[in-house]
Every structure is written in structure tokens, then in C-alpha cells.
Amino acid sequence: MNRKILGFLPFLIFVLLCVFLYQGLFGNPRELQTGRLGQTMPSFNLPDLMDENKRWTEKDLLGEVYLMNVWGTWCPTCIAELGYLTKLREQGVKIVGLYYEQAYDPDFGDHFDMNALRKEVDTMLSRAGNPYQFNILDLERSLALDLGVSGAPETFLVDKKGTILLHHTGDINQRVWRSKFLPALEELQ
Amino acid sequence: MIPEIGYFALVLAMALSLLLCIFPLWGAYTGNLRLMRAAPSLALGQCLFVLFSFGILIYITLTDDFTVAYVAHHSSSTLPWYYKVTSTWGGHEGAILLWLVMQSSWTALVALMSKSLPWVLRARVLGVLGFLGVGFMLYTLWMSSPFERLLPYFPVEGRDLNPLLQDPGMIIHPPLLYMGYVGLSVSFSFAIAALLTGKLDNTWAKWSRPWTMVAWAFLTLGITIGSWWAYAELGWGGWWFWDPVENASLMPWLVATALLHSLAVTEKRGVFKSWTVLLAITAFSLCLLGTFIVRSGIIVSVHAFATDPDRGLYILSFLAVVVGGSLALYAARVSQVHSEGRYRFASREVALWLNNIFLVVATLIVLLGTLLPMIHKELGLGSISIGVPFFNQMFAILIVPFALLLGIAPMLRWKQNKLSPLAKKWLVNVALSLVATAAWLFSNYEQVSALTFMATALAVWIMFSTVSDLLQKISLQASISEGFKRLGLSYWAMVLGHVGLAFVIASVTLTSAYSVERAVAMKPGDIATLNEYQYRFDGVKEIRGPNYSGHAGVVTVLKDDELVTELYAEKRLYDIGMQFMTEAAIDDGFFRDLYLALGEQMSQGAWSLRIYHKPYVRWMWLGGILISLAGFIVLADKRYRRRVKKGAQA
Numbered sequence: 054m055n056r057k058i059l060g061f062l063p064f065l066i067f068v069l070l071c072v073f074l075y076q077g078l079f080g081n082p083r084e085l086q087t088g089r090l091g092q093t094m095p096s097f098n099l100p101d102l103m104d105e106n107k108r109w110t111e112k113d114l115l116g117e118v119y120l121m122n123v124w125g126t127w128c129p130t131c132i133a134e135l136g137y138l139t140k141l142r143e144q145g146v147k148i149v150g151l152y153y154e155q156a157y158d159p160d161f162g163d164h165f166d167m168n169a170l171r172k173e174v175d176t177m178l179s180r181a182g183n184p185y186q187f188n189i190l191d192l193e194r195s196l197a198l199d200l201g202v203s204g205a206p207e208t209f210l211v212d213k214k215g216t217i218l219l220h221h222t223g224d225i226n227q228r229v230w231r232s233k234f235l236p237a238l239e240e241l242q
Numbered sequence: 243m244i245p246e247i248g249y250f251a252l253v254l255a256m257a258l259s260l261l262l263c264i265f266p267l268w269g270a271y272t273g274n275l276r277l278m279r280a281a282p283s284l285a286l287g288q289c290l291f292v293l294f295s296f297g298i299l300i301y302i303t304l305t306d307d308f309t310v311a312y313v314a315h316h317s318s319s320t321l322p323w324y325y326k327v328t329s330t331w332g333g334h335e336g337a338i339l340l341w342l343v344m345q346s347s348w349t350a351l352v353a354l355m356s357k358s359l360p361w362v363l364r365a366r367v368l369g370v371l372g373f374l375g376v377g378f379m380l381y382t383l384w385m386s387s388p389f390e391r392l393l394p395y396f397p398v399e400g401r402d403l404n405p406l407l408q409d410p411g412m413i414i415h416p417p418l419l420y421m422g423y424v425g426l427s428v429s430f431s432f433a434i435a436a437l438l439t440g441k442l443d444n445t446w447a448k449w450s451r452p453w454t455m456v457a458w459a460f461l462t463l464g465i466t467i468g469s470w471w472a473y474a475e476l477g478w479g480g481w482w483f484w485d486p487v488e489n490a491s492l493m494p495w496l497v498a499t500a501l502l503h504s505l506a507v508t509e510k511r512g513v514f515k516s517w518t519v520l521l522a523i524t525a526f527s528l529c530l531l532g533t534f535i536v537r538s539g540i541i542v543s544v545h546a547f548a549t550d551p552d553r554g555l556y557i558l559s560f561l562a563v564v565v566g567g568s569l570a571l572y573a574a575r576v577s578q579v580h581s582e583g584r585y586r587f588a589s590r591e592v593a594l595w596l597n598n599i600f601l602v603v604a605t606l607i608v609l610l611g612t613l614l615p616m617i618h619k620e621l622g623l624g625s626i627s628i629g630v631p632f633f634n635q636m637f638a639i640l641i642v643p644f645a646l647l648l649g650i651a652p653m654l655r656w657k658q659n660k661l662s663p664l665a666k667k668w669l670v671n672v673a674l675s676l677v678a679t680a681a682w683l684f685s686n687y688e689q690v691s692a693l694t695f696m697a698t699a700l701a702v703w704i705m706f707s708t709v710s711d712l713l714q715k716i717s718l719q720a721s722i723s724e725g726f727k728r729l730g731l732s733y734w735a736m737v738l739g740h741v742g743l744a745f746v747i748a749s750v751t752l753t754s755a756y757s758v759e760r761a762v763a764m765k766p767g768d769i770a771t772l773n774e775y776q777y778r779f780d781g782v783k784e785i786r787g788p789n790y791s792g793h794a795g796v797v798t799v800l801k802d803d804e805l806v807t808e809l810y811a812e813k814r815l816y817d818i819g820m821q822f823m824t825e826a827a828i829d830d831g832f833f834r835d836l837y838l839a840l841g842e843q844m845s846q847g848a849w850s851l852r853i854y855h856k857p858y859v860r861w862m863w864l865g866g867i868l869i870s871l872a873g874f875i876v877l878a879d880k881r882y883r884r885r886v887k888k889g890a891q892a
Binding site for chain 2: 056057059060061063064067068070071073074075076077078126127129132166168169170173
């Protein structure tokens with residue numbers, strides 16, 4: 054190959070890379086799986102985190118717009134967003150927690166202590182703020198899998214009929230709330 | 243008032259940087275010596291103002307000035323003073339200011355130590371460094387100032403430093419890493435200055451080499467400490483995760499390693515010139531790309547950094563100007579460069595050329611693995627994830643020819659060699675390595691997989707070849723002490739670097755193959771056995787630190803009924819952020835680490851514990867330290883010392 058063309062090759066490769074980086078910057082990489090958008094909440098029947106005799110199903114949630122927030126005490130970002138979420142609750146936003154336990158491994162279940170977890174959650178929520186109406190315990194991660202959850206925190210916005218309008222990966226803060234959730238909520242009205 | 247003075251000092255530094263960028267470059271272009279002569283004092287002035295500004299940030303952090311947003315978000319009054327200092331680079335804005343401190347210090351050092359360079363070259367090098375300084379300072383002042391106030395409402399207490407960062411490793415890891423990153427900007431500036439001047443002779447390589455060497459040594463040390471910190475602090479017993487943020491520091495390291503070897507060829511033999519320049523540009527470009535990846539949020543990483551598309555856009559624009567500009571300059575100039583030296587296939591030139599190929603391929607693998615998921619999505623092909631197995635497999639394949647070459651290459655001479663006498667030596671070394679590896683592994687372990695054997699043998703082979711070459715070279719001299727003196731520090735550096743790599747390969751192999759772990763639930767008095775050690779759980783005691791409380795599991799380790807050590811595995815709850823942290827207890831040793839992490843409290847006074855036995859894991863960091871030592875040793879080389887002295891007299 055001609056020496057001159059060869060010399061230009063690094064430049065051309067770099068320009069191409071820049072195009073992708075630019076797109077990636079505005080392509081919102083945090084919206085990973087959008088497969089669930091527009092579909093209804095998958096059906097589930099799961100216990101309450103604080104009271105295993107109480108069970109929740111998707112039907113209990115119909116009739117109200119709500120946020121489903123996937124979180125865990127092991128996840129620093131989740132704890133960081135508790136404060137802002139609590140403020141939202143005070144403004145009348147209904148928030149349901151989907152508790153995602155990391156320490157529990159179905160093949161390794163004997164090391165898991167439910168009481169310790171409840172105590173931990175209780176301390177955490179009383180100190181950092183409690184935004185939740187209630188928490189659903191998804192020990193086997195069946196609902197999380199159905200929803201396409203890849204980590205925590207993640208939040209779903211669900212309308213009265215149980216349709217998923219939004220799937221947000223990462224924490225909710227003022228910026229995210231205003232730019233993403235508020236427009237979606239306004240569209241509903 | 244004081245934070246504002248810090249900001250104002252940065253504004254002044256930025257003004258001086260701007261002049262440092264314009265005056266010398268313009269002077270070199272027009273041949274105006276007076277303009278060129280302004281460069282060193284501008285460089286020093288800029289450095290002083292940045293240092294002053296950084297001093298102010300440290301001061302306001304130590305005095306708990308929570309009216310400053312950065313201090314409120316990253317420090318607290320209960321934080322011990324040394325972690326307060328650490329917190330000045332624990333967040334995005336402060337980290338960028340630390341970058342500026344490094345950048346301006348390197349620039350000032352270059353200004354001080356380059357007195358024997360021709361003025362045109364010196365001015366251009368400093369001018370390019372000034373340009374880079376402007377880019378980063380503008381960014382700091384415009385969108386990332388650590389001096390921003392939270393007025394009129396400010397918290398009475400700060401949010402504390404992320405507990406993950408409250409670790410001795412974190413005190414030194416970022417400064418070392420940045421020393422390396424920013425140091426590569428010096429090699430970059432030399433390359434650009436040489437391209438601008440149009441004289442790509444070996445003088446350029448000679449000048450660039452010691453600077454590159456030091457930057458690379460710092461980068462090596464920074465990565466090593468980072469890996470050690472992940473191991474000691476994250477509590478999962480691992481040392482490398484192939485996370486985008488880790489990859490961002492590995493890529494410039496790989497290219498800088500290639501650059502070091504290729505600079506040697508360019509300096510000594512006058513070949514590979516355009517390739518070496520390209521490597522110098524690439525190494526620093528990858529530092530900028532890494533910064534972009536880490537700071538823009540373009541790629542989701544487990545490391546929580548402040549991410550913001552506006553900042554990302556600025557860094558991308560800066561990246562486009564700096565890298566795009568220099569690659570365009572390269573394209574325009576490269577066709578005029580001609581190689582002088584001639585060489586045959588069996589020569590050190592070809593060996594080093596192959597070394598470069600391997601290192602660049604390794605870099606491409608990391609780059610692709612890091613960026614491909616994003617590109618894939620942008621092309622509309624859906625989400626894919628490239629994980630640890632991909633990188634492990636690719637590197638496992640690549641290391642085989644690389645390690646084989648590494649054992650052979652140091653014995654080759656420049657230009658050409660007769661292979662048959664060398665081949666005999668190599669065969670002896672191969673046989674010795676196989677025997678030694680077999681003796682080592684089979685006497686220690688019942689099961690040895692083919693892969694483990696091969697990888698260990700490669701490490702042993704590097705060790706044998708390096709040491710046998712060293713002995714051979716010493717034996718050529720009149721006496722052993724004469725041999726030690728004659729060999730020269732560059733040679734010793736090579737020995738150290740290669741031996742260090744052998745340690746790393748052996749460690750990665752053996753610790754991956756033979757680490758064992760057990761998760762157990764233990765009540766006080768219970769004993770768990772792992773390998774030849776017994777772990778007796780003596781219960782849990784309450785602990786209280788300056789800004790956290792928690793429990794420590796007390797475990798007595800016994801071997802054949804003899805006390806080995808007592809370990810305290812802590813579980814901390816930090817007061818302010820309410821974050822739980824696992825502080826693993828480690829009994830380190832040359833041949834093995836006993837590693838213990840405390841889990842949850844379970845019913846009836848039992849606790850869950852994870853016990854790890856990690857053979858040879860410490861060799862990894864020992865290897866990393868040896869490798870970086872190689873870089874620092876070269877600085878003491880007479881060739882460079884003499885020139886500095888000569889420069890001081892001029």
C-alpha cells in the first residue's frame with residue numbers, strides 16, 4: 054500500500070471511533086433493555102419483605118400509577134437515592150420496592166437469615182428515609198428476571214392498567230426525575 | 243473568600259498556560275528567540291498557581307468548609323485528617339484538579355530539565371504541553387470546579403468520603419496513576435514537537451525515552467496498587483475484573499510498554515521511527531480516551547464516578563482536537579520519514595518488532611472488548627456483553643508466543659545473528675524450565691492441568707532465560723564485580739522488568755488454578771479446615787472507628803495445633819452514608835495468603851464467614867513493583883545523569 058494512504062489510516066480509524074463515541078454519548082447507554090416497554094406487568098405472587106404471610110400479586114397494584122424501585126441494602130447507589138425517593142413519596146408519588154437480595158443464592162440457601170435482613174432493612178430505612186408503601190421480596194429473582202432487571206437500582210413507571218411506561222437504570226435524582234419521569238407522567242394526564 | 247482565591251489562582255494559571263501555548267509555538271514558527279525563551283518561566287508560573295490552588299482545596303477540606311459543594315459532598319468532620327486529604331481527589335472535580343497538579347508539575351520539570359535541547363524543539367515541547375494544560379484548565383474552570391459554593395443553604399455536616407475510598411491504597415493509587423497518565427503527555431509532546439520540526443531523528447527518541455520510562459514506571463505502580471486495593475478492600479478476593487475503568491488504565495500501559503521497546507530501537511538503530519511516533523501519540527490518546535470513558539458515563543461500569551453528558555461532550559471535543567490534530571499531522575509528515583538501518587530476520591530489531599505487534603494486539607483486544615458493546619448497540623444490533631471470560635481467553639492465547647519471544651529476544655544482537663549456537667542454549671533452557679516446573683507443581687499439587695503446567699512453564703522459562711543470559715554476560719567479564727558494573731543500568735532494568743513479568747504470570751496462573759474458598763456458618767468455638775489450616779471462630783466483638791461502627795469476627799488460625807495468626811474480619815457500618823463495608827482480614831505470606839471475610843449474622847449466634855486460601859497471590863504485586871522499579875532504575879543511568887549535569891551547567 055502507498056505510504057501516504059497508510060499514514061492516514063490511524064486518522065481515519067480515529068474519526069470513525071469518534072462518531073461512535075459521540076453517538077454513544079447521546080444514545081443513553083443506560084436504557085439497556087427496552088423490551089418490556091409498553092407491555093403489562095408480568096404476573097407474580099410474592100411475599101412481603103417484612104411479613105412473609107402477606108403476599109402481593111400484580112392485581113393488587115392495578116388502578117394507580119406507581120413506581121417500582123428495585124433496590125437492596127448492599128447497593129450504595131440505592132441507599133443514596135432513598136432520600137430523593139422519600140421526597141417524591143411526600144409529594145404523593147406511590148413507590149413500591151422490589152427487594153433484590155444479593156447475598157442469597159438459591160443453590161446456597163442455608164446461609165441466608167431472613168431476620169437479619171429485615172433488621173438491616175429496618176435500620177437503613179429509618180435512617181436514610183423510607184419511600185416505600187411496601188416492599189416485595191423477590192428472593193428467587195423471578196419477577197426481576199421477567200422484568201429484565203440487570204442490577205440495582207432500577208425503576209419502572211407503571212400506569213393504572215399495569216402497563217410499563219418507563220424503565221430507568223441507575224439512580225433517580227432531580228435531573229432524571231425532571232427530564233424523564235415528569236414528561237412521561239404529564240403524558241398520562 | 244478563600245475558595246474564591248483558589249479559583250482565581252486557577253484562572254491565573256490558565257492565563258499563563260494560554261501564553262505558554264501561544265508564545266513558544268509562534269516563536270518557533272517565526273524563529274523569534276525571545277518568544278521561545280518565555281516558555282520556561284511561563285511553565286514554572288503556571289505550576290506555582292496550580293499548586294497554590296490545590297493547597298487551598300486541601301486547606302478548606304481540612305477546615306471542614308461545608309459551604310463548598312465539593313467538600314460537603316466528599317468529606318465530613320469526623321473523617322480522619324489523612325482521609326480528608328485523600329478526599330481532595332476522591333471525587334470528580336478534585337481528581338481533575340489533581341490531574342492539573344500533575345500536568346503542570348511535569349511541564350515545569352520538562353522546562354527545568356531540557357536546557358540542553360535546541361530552543362526550537364524545547365519551545366515546541368513546552369508549547370504543546372501548554373496547549374494540553376489549557377484544555378484541562380478550561381474544563382476545570384468551566385464545568386468542574388471544586389470551589390463551587392453551596393450558598394445560602396449549606397449542610398452542617400458533609401456527606402463523607404465513600405467508604406470504599408477510605409483505604410491506604412486509595413491515598414496513593416490515584417496520584418500514581420495520574421503521574422503515569424500525565425507523564426505520557428510528555429512523550430506525546432516530544433513526538434508532536436518532532437513532527438512539527440520535521441526532524442524525526444534518533445535525538446528525539448533519546449530525549450523522549452527517560453521521560454516515557456518514568457511515566458510508564460508510575461503507571462505500572464499505579465495499576466499494581468489499584469489491583470492490590472481491589473483485593474484488600476472490596477472483599478471478594480479478586481484482583482482484576484476487566485471493568486471498563488480498569489481497562490482504561492491497562493490500554494495506555496500496554497501501548498507505553500510497546501513504546502519503550504520501540505524507542506530503544508529508534509534510538510539505537512534509527513529504524514521504526516514513524517511507528518514509534520505513532521505509539522507515543524496513541525499512548526497519550528488512550529489516556530484521554532480512558533478519561534472520557536470514566537467521566538462521561540458512556541459505558542456502564544461498576545466504579546461509581548460522577549458522570550455527566552456535558553462533561554463527556556467537552557472531553558470528547560478535546561479528544562477530537564488533540565488526537566485528531568496529531569494524527570492528521572502524523573499523516574501529513576510520515577511519508578517523509580525514511581529508515582536508515584538494515585537488519586535481517588534473526589535480529590533484535592525483528593524480536594522487538596514482534597513484541598510491539600503482540601502488545602498492540604493486546605491493546606486492540608482490550609479496546610474492542612471495552613467499546614464493542616456500545617458500538618454494537620449503536621449499530622442497532624442489540625445489547626451484547628463482553629465479560630471476563632473473553633478477556634481471559636484472549637490474553638491466555640496471546641501470552642504464549644509473547645512469553646516464548648521474551649525468553650529468546652534478549653540474547654539476540656542487533657542487525658543479524660547466527661541462530662545455531664543460540665538454539666542450543668534455548669533448548670537447554672526449555673528443558674530446564676520443563677523439569678523445574680514439573681518438580682515444582684507435582685511436588686505441591688495432586689492435580690495439574692495441562693493449561694496450568696504450560697502457563698507456569700512459560701513463567702519459569704522467562705525466569706531461566708533472563709537469569710542465564712545475565713550469568714553469561716557476567717561470565718564474559720574479567721571478574722564478577724566487573725561484570726556487575728559493566729552491564730549498565732538499562733540491562734539491569736530489563737532483567738528486573740522481565741523477572742517481574744515472570745512473577746506476575748506465575749502468580750496469575752497459580753492463584754487462579756489453586757485458590758480455594760469455603761463459605762461456612764460458624765458458632766463461637768467451631769473449627770473449619772481449609773487446606774492445612776484450621777480456622778477457629780472465637781466470636782464477634784463490637785468495634786467503633788472514627789466514623790463507623792460494626793463487628794469484627796475474631797478467628798484464630800492454627801496449623802498442626804500451632805498458632806499461625808489471629809485474624810479480625812470486620813463488617814463496618816459507616817455513620818453518615820449508612821453503607822456497609824466488608825474489611826477483609828488477610829494474613830499475607832510469600833507463598834500464600836489466608837483471606838477472611840465476615841458475612842451476615844445468622845440465627846443462634848452463628849455467623850457466616852468466607853475463607854480463602856490464595857497461593858502465590860502476592861507475587862503479582864511483587865512482580866508489578868519489580869517491573870516499575872525497572873523504569874525508575876534507568877533514570878540513574880549514567881547517560882541520562884551526565885546530560886542533566888551538562889544541562890545544569892549550560
